[in-house]
Amino acid sequence: MxxxxxxxxxxxxxxxxxxxxxxxxxxxxxxxxxxxxxxxxxxxxxxxxxxxxxxxxxxxxxxxxxxxxxxxxxxxxxxxxxxxxxxxxxxxxxxxxxxxxxxxxxxxxxxxxxxxxxxxxxxxxxxxxxxxxxxxxxxxxxxxxxxxxxxxxxxxxxxxxxxxxxVDGTAFGFDAALRRRTRKRLGLADDAFVIGGVGRLEPGKRFDLLVEAMPSLEPAVLLLVGSGSCEPRLRELARAAGADRRVIFAGESLDVRAMLSAMDVLAAPSAEETFGLAVVEALACGLPVLYDTCPAIDDLPPGSAPGARRVAPDRLAAELSALVARPPGRLAPPDALRLYxxxxxxxxxxxxxxxxxxxxxxxxxx
Structure with missing residues:
Protein backbone atom coordinates (compact mmCIF):
# COMPACT_ATOMS: atom_id res chain seq x y z
CA MET A 1 0.00 0.00 0.00
CA VAL A 167 2.79 9.13 21.73
CA ASP A 168 5.77 6.81 21.96
CA GLY A 169 5.97 6.62 25.75
CA THR A 170 9.45 5.14 25.74
CA ALA A 171 10.72 7.97 23.53
CA PHE A 172 9.55 10.58 26.05
CA GLY A 173 10.68 8.88 29.26
CA PHE A 174 12.59 11.07 31.73
CA ASP A 175 16.37 11.01 31.37
CA ALA A 176 18.41 12.54 34.21
CA ALA A 177 21.61 12.77 32.16
CA LEU A 178 19.71 14.44 29.31
CA ARG A 179 18.25 16.86 31.84
CA ARG A 180 21.71 17.91 32.99
CA ARG A 181 23.04 18.31 29.44
CA THR A 182 20.02 20.29 28.29
CA ARG A 183 20.10 22.59 31.29
CA LYS A 184 23.79 23.24 30.76
CA ARG A 185 23.17 24.07 27.09
CA LEU A 186 20.36 26.47 28.03
CA GLY A 187 22.33 28.10 30.85
CA LEU A 188 20.02 26.75 33.57
CA ALA A 189 21.32 25.87 37.02
CA ASP A 190 20.91 22.27 38.11
CA ASP A 191 18.79 23.34 41.10
CA ALA A 192 16.61 25.89 39.25
CA PHE A 193 12.86 25.29 39.26
CA VAL A 194 11.83 25.37 35.60
CA ILE A 195 8.27 26.02 34.47
CA GLY A 196 7.78 24.87 30.90
CA GLY A 197 5.50 25.84 28.04
CA VAL A 198 5.52 23.92 24.75
CA GLY A 199 3.71 25.03 21.60
CA ARG A 200 3.35 27.72 18.99
CA LEU A 201 3.81 31.21 20.38
CA GLU A 202 0.39 32.34 19.19
CA PRO A 203 -2.43 34.14 21.01
CA GLY A 204 -4.55 31.05 21.60
CA LYS A 205 -1.81 29.36 23.65
CA ARG A 206 -1.99 32.21 26.21
CA PHE A 207 1.67 31.98 27.24
CA ASP A 208 1.35 35.64 28.23
CA LEU A 209 -0.31 34.38 31.43
CA LEU A 210 2.92 32.59 32.34
CA VAL A 211 5.16 35.54 31.52
CA GLU A 212 2.98 37.96 33.51
CA ALA A 213 3.07 35.59 36.51
CA MET A 214 6.88 35.47 36.67
CA PRO A 215 7.37 38.37 39.16
CA SER A 216 5.43 36.35 41.75
CA LEU A 217 7.30 33.13 40.99
CA GLU A 218 10.86 34.18 41.74
CA PRO A 219 13.34 32.48 41.55
CA ALA A 220 11.67 30.09 39.07
CA VAL A 221 12.57 30.16 35.37
CA LEU A 222 10.13 29.97 32.47
CA LEU A 223 11.24 27.91 29.47
CA LEU A 224 9.15 28.46 26.33
CA VAL A 225 9.69 25.94 23.54
CA GLY A 226 8.29 27.05 20.20
CA SER A 227 8.11 30.00 17.87
CA GLY A 228 5.37 32.21 16.52
CA SER A 229 4.00 35.69 15.97
CA CYS A 230 3.66 36.44 19.70
CA GLU A 231 7.35 36.11 20.51
CA PRO A 232 8.14 39.88 20.28
CA ARG A 233 5.19 40.70 22.53
CA LEU A 234 6.12 38.00 25.03
CA ARG A 235 9.69 39.28 25.16
CA GLU A 236 8.40 42.80 25.79
CA LEU A 237 6.10 41.52 28.56
CA ALA A 238 9.07 39.79 30.18
CA ARG A 239 11.10 43.02 30.06
CA ALA A 240 8.21 45.06 31.46
CA ALA A 241 7.81 42.58 34.31
CA GLY A 242 11.54 42.71 35.08
CA ALA A 243 11.74 38.98 34.44
CA ASP A 244 13.48 38.90 31.05
CA ARG A 245 16.49 37.08 32.52
CA ARG A 246 14.19 34.38 33.88
CA VAL A 247 12.25 33.77 30.66
CA ILE A 248 14.09 31.64 28.11
CA PHE A 249 12.88 31.47 24.52
CA ALA A 250 14.27 28.18 23.23
CA GLY A 251 12.68 28.40 19.78
CA GLU A 252 11.56 25.36 17.82
CA SER A 253 13.00 22.05 18.96
CA LEU A 254 12.77 18.58 17.48
CA ASP A 255 14.06 17.07 20.72
CA VAL A 256 11.00 17.66 22.88
CA ARG A 257 12.11 14.92 25.28
CA ALA A 258 15.24 16.90 26.15
CA MET A 259 13.21 20.02 26.83
CA LEU A 260 10.65 18.16 28.94
CA SER A 261 13.43 16.46 30.90
CA ALA A 262 14.85 19.89 31.72
CA MET A 263 11.50 21.09 33.16
CA ASP A 264 9.92 20.62 36.59
CA VAL A 265 6.31 21.34 35.60
CA LEU A 266 4.47 21.90 32.33
CA ALA A 267 1.93 24.71 32.19
CA ALA A 268 -0.59 24.59 29.34
CA PRO A 269 -2.94 27.59 29.69
CA SER A 270 -4.47 27.33 26.20
CA ALA A 271 -8.23 27.91 26.28
CA GLU A 272 -8.91 25.76 23.22
CA GLU A 273 -7.24 22.50 22.18
CA THR A 274 -8.22 19.61 19.95
CA PHE A 275 -6.10 17.02 21.77
CA GLY A 276 -3.29 18.42 23.93
CA LEU A 277 -0.27 16.52 22.68
CA ALA A 278 2.23 18.46 24.80
CA VAL A 279 0.31 17.51 27.95
CA VAL A 280 0.42 13.80 27.10
CA GLU A 281 4.12 13.96 26.22
CA ALA A 282 4.84 15.77 29.50
CA LEU A 283 3.00 13.08 31.50
CA ALA A 284 5.04 10.42 29.67
CA CYS A 285 8.14 12.30 30.86
CA GLY A 286 6.92 12.21 34.46
CA LEU A 287 6.05 15.90 34.73
CA PRO A 288 3.18 17.33 36.75
CA VAL A 289 0.94 19.35 34.44
CA LEU A 290 -1.35 22.32 34.99
CA TYR A 291 -3.72 22.87 32.09
CA ASP A 292 -6.87 24.74 31.15
CA THR A 293 -8.15 22.68 28.21
CA CYS A 294 -6.96 19.22 27.15
CA PRO A 295 -9.41 16.77 25.50
CA ALA A 296 -6.81 13.99 25.75
CA ILE A 297 -7.18 14.17 29.55
CA ASP A 298 -10.76 15.39 29.85
CA ASP A 299 -12.04 12.52 27.67
CA LEU A 300 -10.48 9.93 30.02
CA PRO A 301 -12.32 8.51 33.06
CA PRO A 302 -11.85 10.75 36.15
CA GLY A 303 -8.59 10.12 37.99
CA SER A 304 -6.89 8.40 35.04
CA ALA A 305 -4.08 10.98 34.92
CA PRO A 306 -3.48 12.18 38.50
CA GLY A 307 -0.40 14.17 37.48
CA ALA A 308 -2.51 16.53 35.35
CA ARG A 309 -4.75 19.12 37.01
CA ARG A 310 -7.17 21.50 35.38
CA VAL A 311 -6.55 25.02 36.66
CA ALA A 312 -8.55 28.16 35.89
CA PRO A 313 -6.46 31.03 34.46
CA ASP A 314 -7.00 33.21 37.54
CA ARG A 315 -5.58 30.43 39.73
CA LEU A 316 -2.59 29.55 37.57
CA ALA A 317 -0.05 31.85 39.25
CA ALA A 318 -1.06 30.66 42.74
CA GLU A 319 -0.86 26.99 41.77
CA LEU A 320 2.55 27.47 40.18
CA SER A 321 3.74 29.36 43.26
CA ALA A 322 2.77 26.39 45.45
CA LEU A 323 4.80 24.05 43.22
CA VAL A 324 7.81 26.38 43.30
CA ALA A 325 7.65 26.38 47.11
CA ARG A 326 7.32 22.59 47.32
CA PRO A 327 8.66 20.93 44.16
CA PRO A 328 6.79 17.65 43.60
CA GLY A 329 9.63 15.84 41.82
CA ARG A 330 9.21 13.35 38.98
CA LEU A 331 6.02 11.31 38.76
CA ALA A 332 5.31 7.87 37.34
CA PRO A 333 3.67 8.09 33.89
CA PRO A 334 -0.03 7.17 34.25
CA ASP A 335 -1.22 3.81 32.94
CA ALA A 336 -3.88 5.62 30.90
CA LEU A 337 -1.19 6.72 28.45
CA ARG A 338 -1.34 3.27 26.88
CA LEU A 339 -4.56 4.45 25.23
CA TYR A 340 -2.42 6.94 23.32
Missing amino acids: KVLHVITGLAAGGAEQQLRSLLPHLGVRSEVAVLTGRGVVADAIERTGVPVHYAGMRGNRDLRAVGRLARLMRSRRYDVVHTHLYRACVYGRLAARLANVPAIVATEHSIGCEHIEGRRLTHPIRALYLASERLGHLTVAVSPSVADRLARWGVHRSRIVVIPNG EIRRQAGQLESLYLRLLGAVPTEEYR
Whole structure:
Protein backbone atom coordinates (compact mmCIF):
# COMPACT_ATOMS: atom_id res chain seq x y z
CA MET A 1 0.00 0.00 0.00
CA LYS A 2 1.30 3.44 -0.94
CA VAL A 3 0.15 6.47 1.08
CA LEU A 4 0.76 10.18 0.51
CA HIS A 5 0.40 12.42 3.56
CA VAL A 6 -0.42 16.01 2.58
CA ILE A 7 0.18 18.69 5.21
CA THR A 8 0.08 22.49 5.14
CA GLY A 9 3.58 23.12 6.50
CA LEU A 10 6.35 21.30 8.34
CA ALA A 11 7.52 23.67 11.05
CA ALA A 12 7.74 22.23 14.56
CA GLY A 13 4.03 22.33 15.48
CA GLY A 14 1.94 19.65 17.14
CA ALA A 15 0.36 18.17 14.01
CA GLU A 16 3.67 18.29 12.17
CA GLN A 17 5.52 16.56 15.01
CA GLN A 18 2.72 14.02 15.25
CA LEU A 19 3.11 13.12 11.57
CA ARG A 20 6.87 12.85 11.94
CA SER A 21 6.46 10.50 14.93
CA LEU A 22 3.80 8.39 13.23
CA LEU A 23 5.54 7.65 9.92
CA PRO A 24 8.11 5.10 11.23
CA HIS A 25 5.32 3.04 12.82
CA LEU A 26 3.07 2.77 9.76
CA GLY A 27 3.48 -0.54 7.95
CA VAL A 28 2.88 1.09 4.57
CA ARG A 29 5.00 2.92 1.98
CA SER A 30 4.67 6.52 3.04
CA GLU A 31 5.54 9.77 1.31
CA VAL A 32 4.80 13.36 2.34
CA ALA A 33 3.72 16.44 0.38
CA VAL A 34 3.90 19.88 1.99
CA LEU A 35 2.06 22.91 0.66
CA THR A 36 4.30 25.68 1.97
CA GLY A 37 8.00 25.89 2.84
CA ARG A 38 10.36 23.31 4.22
CA GLY A 39 10.66 23.60 8.00
CA VAL A 40 12.76 21.63 10.45
CA VAL A 41 10.31 18.73 10.52
CA ALA A 42 10.63 18.28 6.74
CA ASP A 43 14.39 17.89 7.14
CA ALA A 44 13.91 15.37 9.95
CA ILE A 45 11.45 13.31 7.90
CA GLU A 46 13.75 13.26 4.88
CA ARG A 47 16.63 12.03 7.05
CA THR A 48 14.60 8.89 7.79
CA GLY A 49 14.37 8.12 4.07
CA VAL A 50 10.73 9.19 3.59
CA PRO A 51 10.40 11.34 0.42
CA VAL A 52 9.04 14.86 0.93
CA HIS A 53 7.51 16.66 -2.07
CA TYR A 54 7.04 20.44 -2.16
CA ALA A 55 3.95 22.00 -3.75
CA GLY A 56 5.39 25.52 -3.61
CA MET A 57 2.13 27.16 -2.52
CA ARG A 58 2.61 30.94 -2.23
CA GLY A 59 -0.68 31.94 -0.66
CA ASN A 60 -4.15 30.69 0.27
CA ARG A 61 -5.45 31.44 -3.24
CA ASP A 62 -2.58 29.84 -5.14
CA LEU A 63 -4.67 27.24 -6.97
CA ARG A 64 -1.63 26.14 -8.96
CA ALA A 65 -0.72 24.03 -5.96
CA VAL A 66 -3.80 21.88 -6.60
CA GLY A 67 -2.55 21.08 -10.10
CA ARG A 68 0.93 20.26 -8.83
CA LEU A 69 -0.49 17.94 -6.19
CA ALA A 70 -2.81 16.22 -8.65
CA ARG A 71 0.06 15.61 -11.09
CA LEU A 72 2.18 14.18 -8.27
CA MET A 73 -0.65 11.87 -7.22
CA ARG A 74 -1.27 10.65 -10.77
CA SER A 75 2.38 10.03 -11.53
CA ARG A 76 3.15 8.14 -8.32
CA ARG A 77 -0.17 6.25 -8.18
CA TYR A 78 -0.95 6.41 -4.46
CA ASP A 79 -3.57 4.10 -2.99
CA VAL A 80 -4.41 6.55 -0.19
CA VAL A 81 -4.11 10.30 0.25
CA HIS A 82 -4.20 11.35 3.90
CA THR A 83 -4.46 15.10 4.54
CA HIS A 84 -3.58 17.04 7.70
CA LEU A 85 -4.53 20.62 8.73
CA TYR A 86 -7.08 22.97 7.19
CA ARG A 87 -5.45 24.16 3.96
CA ALA A 88 -4.02 20.73 3.17
CA CYS A 89 -7.46 19.21 3.69
CA VAL A 90 -9.12 21.73 1.38
CA TYR A 91 -6.55 21.57 -1.44
CA GLY A 92 -5.35 18.00 -0.89
CA ARG A 93 -8.79 16.41 -1.06
CA LEU A 94 -9.59 18.30 -4.26
CA ALA A 95 -6.30 17.24 -5.85
CA ALA A 96 -6.83 13.63 -4.79
CA ARG A 97 -10.29 13.58 -6.33
CA LEU A 98 -8.95 15.08 -9.57
CA ALA A 99 -6.22 12.42 -9.59
CA ASN A 100 -8.72 9.57 -9.02
CA VAL A 101 -7.03 8.38 -5.82
CA PRO A 102 -9.01 5.37 -4.48
CA ALA A 103 -9.13 6.40 -0.80
CA ILE A 104 -9.06 9.94 0.63
CA VAL A 105 -8.71 10.44 4.37
CA ALA A 106 -8.29 13.61 6.45
CA THR A 107 -7.17 14.00 10.04
CA GLU A 108 -8.68 16.97 11.84
CA HIS A 109 -6.03 18.25 14.23
CA SER A 110 -6.99 21.88 14.71
CA ILE A 111 -10.71 22.59 14.74
CA GLY A 112 -11.71 24.52 17.85
CA CYS A 113 -14.97 26.07 18.99
CA GLU A 114 -13.98 29.50 17.70
CA HIS A 115 -10.69 29.01 15.86
CA ILE A 116 -9.06 26.65 13.38
CA GLU A 117 -5.27 26.63 13.05
CA GLY A 118 -5.20 29.80 15.16
CA ARG A 119 -7.56 31.67 12.82
CA ARG A 120 -11.03 32.81 13.85
CA LEU A 121 -13.74 30.68 12.29
CA THR A 122 -15.92 32.52 9.79
CA HIS A 123 -18.85 31.37 7.68
CA PRO A 124 -16.76 31.23 4.45
CA ILE A 125 -14.04 29.17 6.18
CA ARG A 126 -16.61 26.70 7.48
CA ALA A 127 -18.41 26.51 4.13
CA LEU A 128 -15.17 25.81 2.26
CA TYR A 129 -14.20 23.14 4.77
CA LEU A 130 -17.57 21.38 4.48
CA ALA A 131 -17.45 21.51 0.67
CA SER A 132 -14.00 19.93 0.64
CA GLU A 133 -15.00 17.36 3.27
CA ARG A 134 -17.49 15.87 0.82
CA LEU A 135 -14.63 15.18 -1.60
CA GLY A 136 -13.06 12.73 0.83
CA HIS A 137 -14.27 9.44 2.25
CA LEU A 138 -13.65 9.77 5.99
CA THR A 139 -12.39 12.30 8.50
CA VAL A 140 -10.33 11.19 11.48
CA ALA A 141 -10.99 13.18 14.67
CA VAL A 142 -8.10 13.17 17.16
CA SER A 143 -10.50 13.19 20.13
CA PRO A 144 -14.22 12.72 20.86
CA SER A 145 -14.38 16.47 21.45
CA VAL A 146 -13.23 17.09 17.87
CA ALA A 147 -15.74 14.53 16.56
CA ASP A 148 -18.53 16.42 18.34
CA ARG A 149 -17.39 19.73 16.83
CA LEU A 150 -17.32 18.23 13.34
CA ALA A 151 -20.81 16.85 13.80
CA ARG A 152 -22.10 20.23 14.97
CA TRP A 153 -20.60 21.75 11.82
CA GLY A 154 -22.67 19.38 9.73
CA VAL A 155 -20.31 16.46 9.00
CA HIS A 156 -22.35 13.26 9.19
CA ARG A 157 -21.36 10.96 12.05
CA SER A 158 -20.95 8.07 9.59
CA ARG A 159 -18.08 10.01 7.97
CA ILE A 160 -16.19 10.56 11.25
CA VAL A 161 -13.94 8.10 13.05
CA VAL A 162 -12.07 8.85 16.29
CA ILE A 163 -8.41 7.84 16.32
CA PRO A 164 -6.49 9.70 19.04
CA ASN A 165 -3.03 11.09 18.49
CA GLY A 166 -0.23 8.78 19.47
CA VAL A 167 2.79 9.13 21.73
CA ASP A 168 5.77 6.81 21.96
CA GLY A 169 5.97 6.62 25.75
CA THR A 170 9.45 5.14 25.74
CA ALA A 171 10.72 7.97 23.53
CA PHE A 172 9.55 10.58 26.05
CA GLY A 173 10.68 8.88 29.26
CA PHE A 174 12.59 11.07 31.73
CA ASP A 175 16.37 11.01 31.37
CA ALA A 176 18.41 12.54 34.21
CA ALA A 177 21.61 12.77 32.16
CA LEU A 178 19.71 14.44 29.31
CA ARG A 179 18.25 16.86 31.84
CA ARG A 180 21.71 17.91 32.99
CA ARG A 181 23.04 18.31 29.44
CA THR A 182 20.02 20.29 28.29
CA ARG A 183 20.10 22.59 31.29
CA LYS A 184 23.79 23.24 30.76
CA ARG A 185 23.17 24.07 27.09
CA LEU A 186 20.36 26.47 28.03
CA GLY A 187 22.33 28.10 30.85
CA LEU A 188 20.02 26.75 33.57
CA ALA A 189 21.32 25.87 37.02
CA ASP A 190 20.91 22.27 38.11
CA ASP A 191 18.79 23.34 41.10
CA ALA A 192 16.61 25.89 39.25
CA PHE A 193 12.86 25.29 39.26
CA VAL A 194 11.83 25.37 35.60
CA ILE A 195 8.27 26.02 34.47
CA GLY A 196 7.78 24.87 30.90
CA GLY A 197 5.50 25.84 28.04
CA VAL A 198 5.52 23.92 24.75
CA GLY A 199 3.71 25.03 21.60
CA ARG A 200 3.35 27.72 18.99
CA LEU A 201 3.81 31.21 20.38
CA GLU A 202 0.39 32.34 19.19
CA PRO A 203 -2.43 34.14 21.01
CA GLY A 204 -4.55 31.05 21.60
CA LYS A 205 -1.81 29.36 23.65
CA ARG A 206 -1.99 32.21 26.21
CA PHE A 207 1.67 31.98 27.24
CA ASP A 208 1.35 35.64 28.23
CA LEU A 209 -0.31 34.38 31.43
CA LEU A 210 2.92 32.59 32.34
CA VAL A 211 5.16 35.54 31.52
CA GLU A 212 2.98 37.96 33.51
CA ALA A 213 3.07 35.59 36.51
CA MET A 214 6.88 35.47 36.67
CA PRO A 215 7.37 38.37 39.16
CA SER A 216 5.43 36.35 41.75
CA LEU A 217 7.30 33.13 40.99
CA GLU A 218 10.86 34.18 41.74
CA PRO A 219 13.34 32.48 41.55
CA ALA A 220 11.67 30.09 39.07
CA VAL A 221 12.57 30.16 35.37
CA LEU A 222 10.13 29.97 32.47
CA LEU A 223 11.24 27.91 29.47
CA LEU A 224 9.15 28.46 26.33
CA VAL A 225 9.69 25.94 23.54
CA GLY A 226 8.29 27.05 20.20
CA SER A 227 8.11 30.00 17.87
CA GLY A 228 5.37 32.21 16.52
CA SER A 229 4.00 35.69 15.97
CA CYS A 230 3.66 36.44 19.70
CA GLU A 231 7.35 36.11 20.51
CA PRO A 232 8.14 39.88 20.28
CA ARG A 233 5.19 40.70 22.53
CA LEU A 234 6.12 38.00 25.03
CA ARG A 235 9.69 39.28 25.16
CA GLU A 236 8.40 42.80 25.79
CA LEU A 237 6.10 41.52 28.56
CA ALA A 238 9.07 39.79 30.18
CA ARG A 239 11.10 43.02 30.06
CA ALA A 240 8.21 45.06 31.46
CA ALA A 241 7.81 42.58 34.31
CA GLY A 242 11.54 42.71 35.08
CA ALA A 243 11.74 38.98 34.44
CA ASP A 244 13.48 38.90 31.05
CA ARG A 245 16.49 37.08 32.52
CA ARG A 246 14.19 34.38 33.88
CA VAL A 247 12.25 33.77 30.66
CA ILE A 248 14.09 31.64 28.11
CA PHE A 249 12.88 31.47 24.52
CA ALA A 250 14.27 28.18 23.23
CA GLY A 251 12.68 28.40 19.78
CA GLU A 252 11.56 25.36 17.82
CA SER A 253 13.00 22.05 18.96
CA LEU A 254 12.77 18.58 17.48
CA ASP A 255 14.06 17.07 20.72
CA VAL A 256 11.00 17.66 22.88
CA ARG A 257 12.11 14.92 25.28
CA ALA A 258 15.24 16.90 26.15
CA MET A 259 13.21 20.02 26.83
CA LEU A 260 10.65 18.16 28.94
CA SER A 261 13.43 16.46 30.90
CA ALA A 262 14.85 19.89 31.72
CA MET A 263 11.50 21.09 33.16
CA ASP A 264 9.92 20.62 36.59
CA VAL A 265 6.31 21.34 35.60
CA LEU A 266 4.47 21.90 32.33
CA ALA A 267 1.93 24.71 32.19
CA ALA A 268 -0.59 24.59 29.34
CA PRO A 269 -2.94 27.59 29.69
CA SER A 270 -4.47 27.33 26.20
CA ALA A 271 -8.23 27.91 26.28
CA GLU A 272 -8.91 25.76 23.22
CA GLU A 273 -7.24 22.50 22.18
CA THR A 274 -8.22 19.61 19.95
CA PHE A 275 -6.10 17.02 21.77
CA GLY A 276 -3.29 18.42 23.93
CA LEU A 277 -0.27 16.52 22.68
CA ALA A 278 2.23 18.46 24.80
CA VAL A 279 0.31 17.51 27.95
CA VAL A 280 0.42 13.80 27.10
CA GLU A 281 4.12 13.96 26.22
CA ALA A 282 4.84 15.77 29.50
CA LEU A 283 3.00 13.08 31.50
CA ALA A 284 5.04 10.42 29.67
CA CYS A 285 8.14 12.30 30.86
CA GLY A 286 6.92 12.21 34.46
CA LEU A 287 6.05 15.90 34.73
CA PRO A 288 3.18 17.33 36.75
CA VAL A 289 0.94 19.35 34.44
CA LEU A 290 -1.35 22.32 34.99
CA TYR A 291 -3.72 22.87 32.09
CA ASP A 292 -6.87 24.74 31.15
CA THR A 293 -8.15 22.68 28.21
CA CYS A 294 -6.96 19.22 27.15
CA PRO A 295 -9.41 16.77 25.50
CA ALA A 296 -6.81 13.99 25.75
CA ILE A 297 -7.18 14.17 29.55
CA ASP A 298 -10.76 15.39 29.85
CA ASP A 299 -12.04 12.52 27.67
CA LEU A 300 -10.48 9.93 30.02
CA PRO A 301 -12.32 8.51 33.06
CA PRO A 302 -11.85 10.75 36.15
CA GLY A 303 -8.59 10.12 37.99
CA SER A 304 -6.89 8.40 35.04
CA ALA A 305 -4.08 10.98 34.92
CA PRO A 306 -3.48 12.18 38.50
CA GLY A 307 -0.40 14.17 37.48
CA ALA A 308 -2.51 16.53 35.35
CA ARG A 309 -4.75 19.12 37.01
CA ARG A 310 -7.17 21.50 35.38
CA VAL A 311 -6.55 25.02 36.66
CA ALA A 312 -8.55 28.16 35.89
CA PRO A 313 -6.46 31.03 34.46
CA ASP A 314 -7.00 33.21 37.54
CA ARG A 315 -5.58 30.43 39.73
CA LEU A 316 -2.59 29.55 37.57
CA ALA A 317 -0.05 31.85 39.25
CA ALA A 318 -1.06 30.66 42.74
CA GLU A 319 -0.86 26.99 41.77
CA LEU A 320 2.55 27.47 40.18
CA SER A 321 3.74 29.36 43.26
CA ALA A 322 2.77 26.39 45.45
CA LEU A 323 4.80 24.05 43.22
CA VAL A 324 7.81 26.38 43.30
CA ALA A 325 7.65 26.38 47.11
CA ARG A 326 7.32 22.59 47.32
CA PRO A 327 8.66 20.93 44.16
CA PRO A 328 6.79 17.65 43.60
CA GLY A 329 9.63 15.84 41.82
CA ARG A 330 9.21 13.35 38.98
CA LEU A 331 6.02 11.31 38.76
CA ALA A 332 5.31 7.87 37.34
CA PRO A 333 3.67 8.09 33.89
CA PRO A 334 -0.03 7.17 34.25
CA ASP A 335 -1.22 3.81 32.94
CA ALA A 336 -3.88 5.62 30.90
CA LEU A 337 -1.19 6.72 28.45
CA ARG A 338 -1.34 3.27 26.88
CA LEU A 339 -4.56 4.45 25.23
CA TYR A 340 -2.42 6.94 23.32
CA GLU A 341 0.35 4.54 22.36
CA ILE A 342 1.56 5.50 18.89
CA ARG A 343 1.72 1.90 17.67
CA ARG A 344 -1.96 1.56 18.52
CA GLN A 345 -2.70 4.69 16.48
CA ALA A 346 -0.66 3.40 13.55
CA GLY A 347 -2.50 0.07 13.60
CA GLN A 348 -5.89 1.79 13.63
CA LEU A 349 -4.93 3.96 10.65
CA GLU A 350 -3.65 0.99 8.68
CA SER A 351 -6.92 -0.84 9.32
CA LEU A 352 -8.83 2.24 8.21
CA TYR A 353 -6.86 2.45 4.96
CA LEU A 354 -7.53 -1.21 4.21
CA ARG A 355 -11.22 -0.88 5.00
CA LEU A 356 -11.56 2.09 2.66
CA LEU A 357 -9.69 0.38 -0.14
CA GLY A 358 -11.93 -2.65 0.21
CA ALA A 359 -15.13 -0.62 0.47
CA VAL A 360 -14.59 1.91 -2.30
CA PRO A 361 -15.57 0.54 -5.74
CA THR A 362 -12.42 0.80 -7.83
CA GLU A 363 -14.28 1.49 -11.05
CA GLU A 364 -15.94 4.54 -9.51
CA TYR A 365 -12.61 6.33 -9.01
CA ARG A 366 -10.40 4.87 -11.77
